[in-house]
Amino acid sequence: MEENVFGTNDPNPRTTATATADNTTVDPTLQRKNAAMLERLSNRHQSRLAGKSDPDSTNLNAPPSFESTESFLSKFSQSKVSIESCLSQLHQQQENRIPGSDSNRKTDMEKISLSISDLEKFVAENSYFLPSYEVRTCLKTIADLKQSLDDVTSLVIPKKKFSFKNKPSKKPTNPVQEDTVSEKNLNVGSSDLGFKHLIMSPGFRDKEKEVLVKEFDKSDTQGQNGEFTLSGLRDCEVRLKGCLRALFMDRLTNCRIYVGAVMGSVLIEGAEGCVFILASHQIRIHNAKNCDFYLRVRSRPIIEDCNGVKFAPYCLNYERIEKDLEEANLGEETANWANVDDFRWLRAVQSPNWSILPNNERIQTVDISIS
Amino acid sequence: MRILMVGLDNSGKTTIVLKINGEDTSVINPTLGFNIKTINYQKYILNIWDVGGQKTIRSYWRNYFEQTDGLVWVVDSSDLRRLDDCKHELDNLLKEERLSGASLLIFANKQDIQGALSPEEIAKVLNLDAMDKTRHWRIVGCSAYTGEGLLEGFDWLVQDIASRIYMLD
Numbered sequence: 001m002e003e004n005v006f007g008t009n010d011p012n013p014r015t016t017a018t019a020t021a022d023n024t025t026v027d028p029t030l031q032r033k034n035a036a037m038l039e040r041l042s043n044r045h046q047s048r049l050a051g052k053s054d055p056d057s058t059n060l061n062a063p064p065s066f067e068s069t070e071s072f073l074s075k076f077s078q079s080k081v082s083i084e085s086c087l088s089q090l091h092q093q094q095e096n097r098i099p100g101s102d103s104n105r106k107t108d109m110e111k112i113s114l115s116i117s118d119l120e121k122f123v124a125e126n127s128y129f130l131p132s133y134e135v136r137t138c139l140k141t142i143a144d145l146k147q148s149l150d151d152v153t154s155l156v157i158p159k160k161k162f163s164f165k166n167k168p169s170k171k172p173t174n175p176v177q178e179d180t181v182s183e184k185n186l187n188v189g190s191s192d193l194g195f196k197h198l199i200m201s202p203g204f205r206d207k208e209k210e211v212l213v214k215e216f217d218k219s220d221t222q223g224q225n226g227e228f229t230l231s232g233l234r235d236c237e238v239r240l241k242g243c244l245r246a247l248f249m250d251r252l253t254n255c256r257i258y259v260g261a262v263m264g265s266v267l268i269e270g271a272e273g274c275v276f277i278l279a280s281h282q283i284r285i286h287n288a289k290n291c292d293f294y295l296r297v298r299s300r301p302i303i304e305d306c307n308g309v310k311f312a313p314y315c316l317n318y319e320r321i322e323k324d325l326e327e328a329n330l331g332e333e334t335a336n337w338a339n340v341d342d343f344r345w346l347r348a349v350q351s352p353n354w355s356i357l358p359n360n361e362r363i364q365t366v367d368i369s370i371s
Numbered sequence: 372m373r374i375l376m377v378g379l380d381n382s383g384k385t386t387i388v389l390k391i392n393g394e395d396t397s398v399i400n401p402t403l404g405f406n407i408k409t410i411n412y413q414k415y416i417l418n419i420w421d422v423g424g425q426k427t428i429r430s431y432w433r434n435y436f437e438q439t440d441g442l443v444w445v446v447d448s449s450d451l452r453r454l455d456d457c458k459h460e461l462d463n464l465l466k467e468e469r470l471s472g473a474s475l476l477i478f479a480n481k482q483d484i485q486g487a488l489s490p491e492e493i494a495k496v497l498n499l500d501a502m503d504k505t506r507h508w509r510i511v512g513c514s515a516y517t518g519e520g521l522l523e524g525f526d527w528l529v530q531d532i533a534s535r536i537y538m539l540d
Contacts, residue, residue: 117466121433124430124433124434139430201449201451201486202486226484226485226486227449227484227485227486227487229452231452245483245484245485246449246481246484248450248452250452264484264516265381267381267450281397281398281399282381282399282400282401284380284381284401284425286426298397298398299398299399299400299401300400300401302400302401302403302425304425304426304427305426305427329397341400341401341403343403343425343426343427343428344427346403
């Protein structure tokens with residue numbers, strides 16, 4: 001506890017700084033210390049109530065008594081300039097190979113990193129009165145600063161950067177099919193974790209101009225109880241029949257995706273010019289552009305960072321589809337396909353990013369019975 | 372006891388809270404904002420703050436840090452592609468001073484799904500062994516779908532918090 005530095009029960013007051021001047025009696029000293037402690041406690045309490053962090057940890061965190069955009073911005077830009085100058089100093093030292101101990105530089109970088117997070121905190125704590133434009137600009141600045149720090153860091157300690165990856169010791173108990181193209185579809189920055197070579201979930205990856213068909217039935221463990229992934233597809237038609245537990249999709253372009261029943265959730269990250277016909281319990285759509293979604297979903301579909309996405313009711317058919325939907329608790333139309341939540345548009349008026357697909361633009365029921 | 376539930380979107384935070392409270396989990400909307408649930412658990416009262424995990428609203432997590440006794444980080448063990456995202460967000464969270472004293476329970480959720488990583492594998496990917504030695508933490512495999520593992524996780528969390536509170540008294 002920080003409060004203990006005021007040592008109310010210190011047996012020898014002479015040892016504490018506040019007590020040295022007082023030789024006559026002990027009581028006033030104790031009283032003074034007591035008062036100081038009480039005041040500090042009450043300050044801390046106040047700051048806690050206000051939801052702010054400890055006021056004297058750094059000056060950026062001081063309670064924002066101003067609530068003025070102008071003084072916020074001036075404080076913000078001061079910190080920004082000072083961080084930038086620290087960064088460029090480090091950068092130059094490195095470029096000119098000025099000798100200096102690595103550990104010193106490391107501490108410097110840690111300090112910069114701390115200043116950046118303080119700055120971030122500062123923005124967050126004041127965001128309630130700032131215009132949203134300023135908040136966005138500030139957050140962008142912070143992201144840039146972090147990037148610069150990363151750049152400098154990789155200059156100073158290039159080899160240590162991903163040291164935690166060197167432990168690919170144990171293999172998975174059930175070997176999953178080795179896909180020769182699997183290396184290619186690892187996302188940027190993911191290979192450093194060094195585990196995706198070992199484990200690759202079932203799915204269709206990196207295909208072009210193909211019709212991809214997969215049927216899940218009861219005996220098929222990867223369907224009924226498993227997940228499936230569609231990744232990096234272009235100009236493809238995908239037909240997934242039967243029930244599956246979870247479906248992940250990313251980087252799809254000009255594809256038609258027809259899916260039976262998903263008993264869990266569907267997650268889409270990155271799609272353009274696609275048509276989806278999906279039935280599932282939950283659907284989350286991120287970074288989709290100009291796509292049509294024909295959905296049956298038990299909860300509200302959500303979109304984030306999308307635009308030009310349109311929604312209509314589910315319209316798929318194949319032999320036994322009713323049974324599959326029934327089994328996955330998707331037998332009934334819920335009308336949720338039209339209750340879209342846009343996480344980028346938290347206002348009462350309709351989001352400009354999505355709309356209901358007009359009747360005359362909707363496709364007919366798609367029948368994928370014969371494959 | 373104040374418990375904060377966080378993790379990426381689609382990891383199953385809301386489902387876990389509802390399941391442990393014995394509620395229906397068949398229809399759950401993705402969380403836009405947060406839910407608060409007060410649960411009597413053993414002899415304690417838990418205030419569970421279940422905060423949405425969508426990218427757009429992750430920056431608001433910090434508004435819920437104050438006075439958190441226990442932190443529950445939920446991982447979708449079947450979402451291999453976003454595990455680095457998951458690691459990154461967790462690392463950021465653990466740097467937060469206001470959470471430094473909180474006990475950390477990591478739920479490796481969706482163990483019922485074929486192809487999900489085991490808790491041990493998740494621990495390795497998230498590099499949990501490298502965590503600050505003063506942190507009380509534990510990883511537990513679970514399935515919010517079947518309920519498996521949830522009580523084990525919460526039992527540990529509640530006991531750990533309780534023992535810390537007694538020590539302070």
